[in-house]
Amino acid sequence: MTDTTDIHAVYGAPPRDVIEAPEGATRFSPYVPGSADFAAVPPASLASATLLAPPATAERRHVLALALRALKPDGRLVAVAPKDKGGSRLRKELEAFGCVVNEEGRRHHRICTVRRPDAPVGLDEAIAQGAPRLDPGLGLWTQPGVFSWDRIDPGSALLIAHLPPLAGKGADLGAGIGLLAHAVLASARVEHLTLVDLDGRAVEAAKRNVADPRADIRWADVRATGLTPASLDFVVMNPPFHDAGTEDRQLGQTFIRQAASLLRKGGTLWLVANRHLPYEALLTELYRTVTPRADQGGFKVIEAVK
Ligand SMILES: C[S@@+](CC[C@H](N)C(=O)[O-])C[C@H]1O[C@@H](n2cnc3c(N)ncnc32)[C@H](O)[C@@H]1O
Numbered sequence: 001m002t003d004t005t006d007i008h009a010v011y012g013a014p015p016r017d018v019i020e021a022p023e024g025a026t027r028f029s030p031y032v033p034g035s036a037d038f039a040a041v042p043p044a045s046l047a048s049a050t051l052l053a054p055p056a057t058a059e060r061r062h063v064l065a066l067a068l069r070a071l072k073p074d075g076r077l078v079a080v081a082p083k084d085k086g087g088s089r090l091r092k093e094l095e096a097f098g099c100v101v102n103e104e105g106r107r108h109h110r111i112c113t114v115r116r117p118d119a120p121v122g123l124d125e126a127i128a129q130g131a132p133r134l135d136p137g138l139g140l141w142t143q144p145g146v147f148s149w150d151r152i153d154p155g156s157a158l159l160i161a162h163l164p165p166l167a168g169k170g171a172d173l174g175a176g177i178g179l180l181a182h183a184v185l186a187s188a189r190v191e192h193l194t195l196v197d198l199d200g201r202a203v204e205a206a207k208r209n210v211a212d213p214r215a216d217i218r219w220a221d222v223r224a225t226g227l228t229p230a231s232l233d234f235v236v237m238n239p240p241f242h243d244a245g246t247e248d249r250q251l252g253q254t255f256i257r258q259a260a261s262l263l264r265k266g267g268t269l270w271l272v273a274n275r276h277l278p279y280e281a282l283l284t285e286l287y288r289t290v291t292p293r294a295d296q297g298g299f300k301v302i303e304a305v306k
Pocket of ligand 1: 147148153156173174175176177178179180196197198199202220221222223237238239240
């Protein structure tokens with residue numbers, strides 16, 4: 001980016017019936033594989049930024065601060081969020097950065113419009129608080145906003161506790177920062193492992209966490225085709241069941257279908273899920289045997305052989 005005077009940015013996916021981003025705006029989103037990195041936009045370079053602010057506080061303040069840093073003086077920021085997912089806190093957070101806020105409401109969202117102040121305050125601190133870091137407790141690279149970013153998910157821990165040493169070629173679908181992959185690659189008989197995740201920040205962390213020549217780490221949507229080599233010996237996953245913050249059981253079911261299409265006959269799926277999720281009927285339809293291997297703390301571990 002050299003002359004960015006007229007560049008407009010849109011971050012995330014602000015609902016179109018709430019706010020329209022300027023036509024031709026450059027899209028930034030950790031959930032759109034291949035999209036540009038918002039943290040890499042040069043300071044004071046954008047004419048405007050329109051964003052759907054994330055629900056979690058550290059992530060939201062990080063993104064707001066990145067936007068304010070990226071705007072040229074007097075550039076316009078429009079930040080939107082559902083009232084109950086951070087929207088009611090937007091105004092105060094922007095005022096704390098030194099902004100004068102014009103706030104409106106539309107369709108259960110708050111819309112805050114500001115001009116970049118001459119001397120915003122606290123941007124560096126908010127950016128640092130939401131930035132990638134090596135978490136000493138986890139011993140892994142992580143970032144606020146990625147799945148279970150500061151603790152080991154109990155479902156994933158249960159799966160790891162029941163996972164036998166695997167062998168051959170496999171995939172970790174929805175690999176996050178690489179926790180399961182770490183456990184899988186502990187087996188010397190694993191020849192190749194493809195990690196796939198939709199969250200570009202998790203993928204960046206996984207690249208640092210899983211420095212293993214057998215690993216191929218991809219920023220991609222599991223719903224896409226041609227993700228991994230076919231005829232896999234195994235798939236591991238803790239599938240997501242939320243899409244854009246709302247429970248979506250079909251997403252987990254799509255992961256199960258994709259795993260079945262990637263596995264060879266006799267290949268094995270190891271899956272952990274919240275106990276209440278209705279995956280058994282689909283598993284029985286697609287796999288030759290379906291065996292519960294653990295049921296603990298609200299989670300179930302299932303082994304399914306195709
Ligand atoms: C429950 S987390 C599991 C993460 C990791 N495997 C672990 O055990 O810690 C599910 C992961 O799926 C990812 N995800 C959600 N939707 C996805 C999609 N459509 N394609 C690929 N990954 C997706 C999320 O970003 C998240 O990292």
